[in-house]
Amino acid sequence: MTSLSAGHRKPCPTEYVLPALVLSLAVFLGGCQEDDRAARTTASQASELAENRIDLATNSLLDTFGQTGPETLQRAVSSEPKTLSWNPPLTREDGSALSPGQIAGFRIYYRLRHQDSYSIIPINDPSVTSFTLGDFSAGAYEFAITTVDVNGLESQRSDPVTADLI
Secondary structure (H helix, E strand, O other): OOOOOOOOOOOOOHHHHHHHHHHHHHHHHHHHHHHHHHHHOOHHHHHHHHHHHHHHHHHHHHHHOOOOOHHHHHHHHHOOOOEEEOOOOOEOOOOOEOOHHHEEEEEEEEEEOOOOOOEEEEEOOOOOOEEEOOOOOOEEEEEEEEEEEOOOOEOOOOOOEEEEEO
């Protein structure tokens, strides 16, 4: 025999039945109202409602990415390829001066954000300070750059930047 502690009682099955019945009835009536409304909606109204929902979802997604409206999305899709650009450093990591004549080039490290390892694009011309990302396939990328001096010493990677290529 199971004993119950003071202040607790075993619930009666009807205590569950009545709330469940009320909840079921509310759900049933709510469904009937929806069906009644749907029967009065014309095809053009339904189409307009669907378009409004799509616009709301699109605007919400654009807000998430820091963009402002459908025209921004259109510009992003039809715009020219994105370009990665940088400024050559004027100092070494230890704070000593780094003149332009001491820079041999740069290395661009890139990866898809879900990957662990980076690939490298060597830039062997110190006057080049941009790289067009037009040949990259669609995806969410992360880029970092290093500077290589004439002695082959490579700096630490820059802070990564991200780019979503469509």
